[in-house]
Amino acid sequence: MKLCLIIALLAVLASCGADVKKQRRLSREQRKALLRADSAALKIATTPTMDCLPLFVAVADSCFKQAGVDVHLRQCNAQIDGDTLIANGYVEGVVSDLVRTERLRRMGTPLQYVAATNASWQLVANRTARVKSVAQLAEKMIAMTRFSATDYLADLAVREAKPKGDVFRIQVNDVQTRLRMLLNNEMDAMLLPEPQATTARLWKNTVLLDTKSKDIRLGVIAFSEKAMKDADRKRQLSLFIKVYNQMCDSINKNGVRHYAPVIAKYMGADEKTINALPNMKYPHASAPRQADLERAK
Known part of the structure; x- marks a missing residue:
């Protein structure tokens, strides 16, 4: 009887060990799959600010995915972190301002301006x-x-x-x-x-x-010229712009307060702040004005 119990216990332990190894193997495979998906996705650095609202709404409502482009946001509280990410190739795009992006260009990070945003200070x-x-x-x-x-x-x-x-x-x-x-x-x-x-x-x-x-408009969304040389990245960017414009239209139609849950989640704003936000309009993606570029330079 004792021998049978010992054999049964060893079998259970062996089975458990196999399960643990299987779980670890699956975990490794899952991590690799996630890394592959993230590598293929269009990655954009953002800050918890209203100029990023079209991106936050598109991700929250799965609009990018529905359009056929996988967009991953890298949420930063400081613009300098976004600078580091795009300069080192960890993201393809960044929501920033022209003073920062022109400096990045001068320091050797070629950038393509996709949209002038409504950022103000x-x-x-x-x-x-x-x-x-x-x-x-x-x-x-x-x-x-x-x-x-x-x-x-x-x-x-x-x-x-x-x-x-x-x-x-x-x-x-x-x-x-x-x-x-x-x-x-x-x-x-x-x-x-x-x-x-x-x-x-x-x-x-x-x-x-x-x-x-x-009348100073320095907000901008910029993408790495190096990354955009890839044909698939160009396709992703085209879809990104299409969805971005749709989100601008939706926000302009519904008003920013309609997206209170998104603002609270991504920007940490409380209810009083959201209710007191000024009426904000979001323009379609277009190049920055030459006058603003000259200011930044």
Whole structure:
């Protein structure tokens, strides 16, 4: 009897061992399959900002897949991470601004501009700083990102206002961290895109500058020229543009608040922020304006 029990136990253990090996083998095979699928997909670096909304809606509603193109998003809180990804060939596309992309071009990453986006920025002063104009930012700190639209806009605002004293520019790459620093009274002023700018306004912080009033359009979606030499990548890009334009039409028709769950998921915006968002229009994919390219250069 004991011998039978021992034999039965050994058989069970052997079976379990085989199952574990099988699971590990399947797991390895599954990982390889996922890597192959990701490698074949059109990968795009994004930030948690409203200029990326057409992409987020298309992924959330499976519109890319229905059109026959597999799009994988690499979600970054800082544009500099997107720079690294596209410069090193980890993604084919990036949602960014012209100041950054022109710098990438100069540094040896050839890029193709596919769409000018509706990205805008607001220079917001901390409500506790008692600053009502850019001229009052002397001896104050502005949070921004080097080599970006925020860097350019901070410089533009300071040069035009000519504060009587130095304005200290503090590099804070992560846009969500930048917003938290404002809400926690750790920074005097900063440049913010949407929806972060709306959150800042809801907290009674003061808007000193809005790029929309200056007709400055620096938002862009760019793709690697090297990647787009491949015939299949060209096909993917063509389908991407088709779906992107459809998403712009849907958002323009329904309004951004219609996509509240998507905004909350991908941008971390709360209900109050989403309900307070300004009316935003999304243009079809087209090249950036020459005037904006000249600004960026």
